[in-house]
Amino acid sequence: MEKQTSECILSIKDVSKSFPGVKALQKVSFDVRRGSVHGLVGENGAGKSTLMKILSGVYQKDAASGTVIFDGETIEHTTPHESMQRGLAIIYQELNLVNTMSVGENIFLGRFKEMKGMRGTHTSARELLDRIDCKIDTHKLVSELSVSEKQMVEIAKALSFKSKLIIMDEPSSSLTAEELVELVKIIHQLKEQGISIIYISHKLDEIFDFCDVVTIMRDGQIIDTKAKVDLTRDEMITKMVGRSIENEYPERPQNVGVTLMEVLSLNTLKLHDVSFTLKKGEILGLVGLVGAGRTEIVRALFGADKTEGHQILINGSAVRIKNPNDAKHAGFGFVPEDRKLQGLVLPFSVEANISMASFEKFTKFGFISKSKESEIGIRQAKALAVKTPSTKTPVKNLSGGNQQKCIIGRWLENDPRIFIMDEPTRGIDVGAKYEIYVLMKAIAEKGGAVILISSELPEVLNMSNRVLTLFEGRITGEFNPQTASADQIMRAALGMTEGSVKP
Amino acid sequence: MKKNFSAIGQGLFRNYVLIAILALVAVTMLVEPNFMTFANLINIMRQFGPLVMVSLGMTFVIIGGFIDLSVAGTISLVAVVTVTLIDPIGQVPAILVGLAVGALCGYINSVLVLSSGALTQAEALFITFGMSTVYSAIALMYSGGSTKHMRFLKGDTSVIEALGQGSVGIFSVSFLVFLVCLAVLWVFQTQTRMGRAICLTGGNKTAAHLCGVPVSRSIIAIYTISGFMAAIGAIILFSRITTASPVIGAGYETNAILAVVVGGTTLKGGKGSVLRTVMGVLLVILMSNCLNLLGVTPYMQVVTKGAILVIAIWLDNRTQI
Numbered sequence: 001m002e003k004q005t006s007e008c009i010l011s012i013k014d015v016s017k018s019f020p021g022v023k024a025l026q027k028v029s030f031d032v033r034r035g036s037v038h039g040l041v042g043e044n045g046a047g048k049s050t051l052m053k054i055l056s057g058v059y060q061k062d063a064a065s066g067t068v069i070f071d072g073e074t075i076e077h078t079t080p081h082e083s084m085q086r087g088l089a090i091i092y093q094e095l096n097l098v099n100t101m102s103v104g105e106n107i108f109l110g111r112f113k114e115m116k117g118m119r120g121t122h123t124s125a126r127e128l129l130d131r132i133d134c135k136i137d138t139h140k141l142v143s144e145l146s147v148s149e150k151q152m153v154e155i156a157k158a159l160s161f162k163s164k165l166i167i168m169d170e171p172s173s174s175l176t177a178e179e180l181v182e183l184v185k186i187i188h189q190l191k192e193q194g195i196s197i198i199y200i201s202h203k204l205d206e207i208f209d210f211c212d213v214v215t216i217m218r219d220g221q222i223i224d225t226k227a228k229v230d231l232t233r234d235e236m237i238t239k240m241v242g243r244s245i246e247n248e249y250p251e252r253p254q255n256v257g258v259t260l261m262e263v264l265s266l267n268t269l270k271l272h273d274v275s276f277t278l279k280k281g282e283i284l285g286l287v288g289l290v291g292a293g294r295t296e297i298v299r300a301l302f303g304a305d306k307t308e309g310h311q312i313l314i315n316g317s318a319v320r321i322k323n324p325n326d327a328k329h330a331g332f333g334f335v336p337e338d339r340k341l342q343g344l345v346l347p348f349s350v351e352a353n354i355s356m357a358s359f360e361k362f363t364k365f366g367f368i369s370k371s372k373e374s375e376i377g378i379r380q381a382k383a384l385a386v387k388t389p390s391t392k393t394p395v396k397n398l399s400g401g402n403q404q405k406c407i408i409g410r411w412l413e414n415d416p417r418i419f420i421m422d423e424p425t426r427g428i429d430v431g432a433k434y435e436i437y438v439l440m441k442a443i444a445e446k447g448g449a450v451i452l453i454s455s456e457l458p459e460v461l462n463m464s465n466r467v468l469t470l471f472e473g474r475i476t477g478e479f480n481p482q483t484a485s486a487d488q489i490m491r492a493a494l495g496m497t498e499g500s501v502k503p
Numbered sequence: 504m505k506k507n508f509s510a511i512g513q514g515l516f517r518n519y520v521l522i523a524i525l526a527l528v529a530v531t532m533l534v535e536p537n538f539m540t541f542a543n544l545i546n547i548m549r550q551f552g553p554l555v556m557v558s559l560g561m562t563f564v565i566i567g568g569f570i571d572l573s574v575a576g577t578i579s580l581v582a583v584v585t586v587t588l589i590d591p592i593g594q595v596p597a598i599l600v601g602l603a604v605g606a607l608c609g610y611i612n613s614v615l616v617l618s619s620g621a622l623t624q625a626e627a628l629f630i631t632f633g634m635s636t637v638y639s640a641i642a643l644m645y646s647g648g649s650t651k652h653m654r655f656l657k658g659d660t661s662v663i664e665a666l667g668q669g670s671v672g673i674f675s676v677s678f679l680v681f682l683v684c685l686a687v688l689w690v691f692q693t694q695t696r697m698g699r700a701i702c703l704t705g706g707n708k709t710a711a712h713l714c715g716v717p718v719s720r721s722i723i724a725i726y727t728i729s730g731f732m733a734a735i736g737a738i739i740l741f742s743r744i745t746t747a748s749p750v751i752g753a754g755y756e757t758n759a760i761l762a763v764v765v766g767g768t769t770l771k772g773g774k775g776s777v778l779r780t781v782m783g784v785l786l787v788i789l790m791s792n793c794l795n796l797l798g799v800t801p802y803m804q805v806v807t808k809g810a811i812l813v814i815a816i817w818l819d820n821r822t823q824i
Contacts, residue, residue, distance in 0.1 A: 302713070304712070304713060322710075323715075324712060324713050324714065324715045325715035325717070327715075328714075328715040329715075336710075336713055336715060341709060341710075342709045342710055342713060343710055343713075344707065344710060345703055345706035345707040345710055345711070345773065346707070347706060347773055347774055348702075348703070348706050348707070348773065352703075353701075354579075354718060356703055356710075356711070356714045357714040357715060359696055359699075359716075363695075363696045366695050366696050366697065367694055367695055367696070368694055368695060368696055368698075368699055410714065
């Protein structure tokens, strides 16, 4: 026992947590060794966040269910503040900083007295930031920082509490590739300083990149804890999903046909003379950095943003699209970038969310037929295997993957010819991702076409028949992902080469 | 997990209104025998008429995710316009013009909200607050600041008198008007495409717009309905008290919002029902009636109303997490 406390910073044994009607955690046990990076993976709803919230004191574990030992001290009841004081910091996905205050003030928020005023605050903040080789000016306002810089401020804040364990909840979800490299560097530095890290992520590459030990959770239980070197990628996916997945991606659609849509000189404030074609039966990937204009292109096509004098030809005839309703009637479907803000009406039922783009099908003389609406809801929920107790359940109770399926089902009801998918798999677990890929393929093979936008390059490269790269609102290249290398495509997306490798 | 909490919470909250009504009535009946007299019940019925009309209209604005403070001004304007038109053009045309003025006021609000690009409830709050003062000022200018009395009119006012005092069987005429409005609005909200579009707009404007739901038309509809219902309320109000002052509508906006929220329609938009609003109106009116009978001072009554509004919003937020 003595040995274990000295070796492990955190030791959880048989911890359970129930919410009314649901067992969120069942007898969870695992240890985090000092100075290690401990990966925690699992599908959405596996219980990762619940466990972390118990550790940080947001939730309390069920009374008399197991023990939590942190740094040799048994913890029965804690609050977020106490946890921080003890040296357990948590960095949430949505960062908790005050935008209108400076970096230094944020790091020592509420502790100006201890720091002996502003000067002390800023010198101490400087020291902390130097510890992670971060050059941000401590007088800068947090609102002027990028997401990755904000993350560094959060890490410095954690260090200011002399944290021994830092939990990072999906830290990479909004970082670019270069920013991620920075983060990994910092993680290694922290490790050298003897600080342990629990790293929660959906992205398996990262887990394999720099975690020492990996714990896999599913359905509120720990499935396995293993050293990374003993674990294969397939094994990890199988354990996360509970069944084996042959491939992460299905084969891309085979029968690419004639031109379906032509877009001629699309101009907006952010787009410059964008022209491209879309063929029947293909998945067209758009690759570019955040802000390169990927989302702007599809929003303009769909009539969601104002555009200037472009022309869209579908099957050779010109189509005018002034608003999303026109786009809908022209045969477009659109899965927006942000599922919760732009896609769903969260408090409404699954059924109402599915039916909301196909009013024509269940209204007559302006009156709704509830039974026909239910039919639509049930039909699409069944076709897409949406996991929900009933189609009357509020859509906010569903997991991310099932919510996304509701949005896709909403458009499938209209049999769209051109399906736009903007980040369709963001924040969705491996199993549901595969199902969404299969759906995309099915749409293309039924004679439609899919425009795919994704920040995950492997996804675009493995699913698309053709890839367009964008840089600062211009198309910089066209590639066949089966023959072009990821490197070539990335260079074009970074604006370094003008190029095109035709299929 | 969270689902169960909110289900229990919302269940409690919904019944909360009923429980509160029953408790209030029970206590008042015990303490004050005058409560159950015929005269008092008639009094309650009469107060019910105007407020419930305004609140029904307000329900749509709130379900649509906005708010309408202009009803106070609209009521005053409609009341003075209708009364002054009875002599020159006759009572029925005057009523029709009054209703049209109300709908027009609402329509103007919606155009202002849309053209200013106001997307939040807060922006709509200020726009309609501004318009309320404009409508009130027009009412004052139009009437020259004086109260119009129906008994000084030369024209025929039989229809208006019937609306204010008449009854069919045991129901007053205004109550029958209320039942018709309730039925129409309930069907409109739950059974029609436009009603659904309004709910979706309130639930998530962006998502609704991206699905081709007519968001702008929904916003025009909710404000026009609100203005129209405020006009009906105004006409019932002055037909009962037989006078129309240019400040007659003051206070109706807060009472209507109170009734809608206490009834259980969330200020966040999307969810709610005209039936719940009727319960909310009952509670608000019974409360002020009971507090009157119990001898609570008017100042204290205002405090109570404010407290109830805050508690209702607080409960609503708690159950929505």
